[in-house]
Amino acid sequence: MEQAIPIANLFFTILRWLILVRVILSWIPHNPNHPLLSILYEGTEPILGPIRRLMPKTGLPFDLSPIIAIIVLGIVHNFVINLLVSLL
Numbered sequence: 001m002e003q004a005i006p007i008a009n010l011f012f013t014i015l016r017w018l019i020l021v022r023v024i025l026s027w028i029p030h031n032p033n034h035p036l037l038s039i040l041y042e043g044t045e046p047i048l049g050p051i052r053r054l055m056p057k058t059g060l061p062f063d064l065s066p067i068i069a070i071i072v073l074g075i076v077h078n079f080v081i082n083l084l085v086s087l088l
Contacts, residue, residue: 005084012077016070018044023066047073 022044025037032041051065051072058064 001084001088005081008077008080008084012073012080015044015047016073019048019066019069019073022048026063 018040022040025040030037032038047069048065051068052063055065055068
């Protein structure tokens with residue numbers, strides 16, 4: 001059970017980095033059909049897509065769903081770690 005905490009930390013860290021990379025890629029021209037980038041999109045869209053659909057449409061020229069996703073991931077991360085610690 002003790003090994004679950006570092007694995008959970010690694011999972012949430014990687015997920016946050018993938019979202020950050022996706023945000024940076026949105027600022028530069030790229031081919032979203034590239035095999036590595038398609039993995040990035042497939043890994044982050046299940047998180048960003050539902051948040052994007054729940055958010056009200058604003059006139060802002062940028063997508064706020066990555067910011068909300070990172071905040072929500074932080075909350076879920078803390079909950080999971082606290083749960084795992086309490087099970088020890």
